[in-house]
Amino acid sequence: MLRFQVRGGQVADxxxxxxxxxxxxxxxxARRAFxxxxxDASLREIAKEAGVGIGTLYRRFPTREDLVWAVYSGEVDRICEEAQAPGVRPRVWMEDFLDFLAAKRAMADALKVVLAGDEERRLAIRTRITDALGSLLDAAADEGTVRGDVAALDVLMAxxxxxxxxxxxxQRDQAGRLLDLLMDGLRPSR
Known part of the structure; x- marks a missing residue:
């Protein structure tokens, strides 16, 4: 299943x-099922929907928590990359971030098990997301579409x-209206 390649004296799989x-x-x-x-989505159903055998799923993800973590960390990667993509608008990113939070909520119990006692990893994730949002806000401030004095962590908490x-x-319409209010507060005063 794995190939090994030596790069610069290190083995990379x-x-x-x-x-x-x-x-x-x-x-x-798994993302769709969670x-x-x-x-608690059925791992057998996940394997079936993926078109692989349950053994293939377990070979790569020996526990449910391993699969939950892989899905979650992949979503963290995606949302951070999206925030730093050229031309992305803060309001569009915020909509996607709400979807990310909804998916995270669906996996909350399993994530608690995965992150239990690992405050460092939890804080590292929050820092990554905050830094990515900070880059997005900085780019928008440079364009003049948001204020330059807003802390990314404050926006993240909002x-x-x-x-x-x-x-x-x-309540998606209400969430949209609340995002509009947040964006109004982020706009530079004229």
Whole structure:
């Protein structure tokens, strides 16, 4: 399953192309299943939806927590990369971030197990997201579309509050209105 390659005196492992494709299919299926059914989603159903055997799933993700962590950390990577992509607008990113928080909430119990006693890893994730948001806000401030005196952590906490207030699917319109209010507060005064 793994190939080893020596680079600069270090051994780096890489998944074979087919194993990587299977892993990506499992992660995509797990993302959908966790969003739909929470972290207790059936691993057999995830494997079936991915088109792989349950053994393939367990070979790469020996425990449910391993799979939850892989999905969650992949979503953290995605949301951070999106924040730093050229041309991304803060309001669009905030919508995606609310979706990220909804997916995180669906996996909350399993994430508690994964992160239990690992405050360093939890804080590292928050720092990554805050730094990515900070880059997005800095770029928007340079363009003159948001104020330059807003702390990324404050915006992140406001987004967390919006997610708590308007967490149900039927409240998406309300979440949008709250995001509009947040964006109004971020705009430079004229």
């Amino acid at each position: 890489r998944l074979r192309a087919d194993a990587k494709a299977n892993q990506d299919l499992v992660l995509a299926a 969003a739909r059914d929470g972290a 987004l967390g509050g919006i997610a708590l207030i308007a967490s149900e699917p039927g």
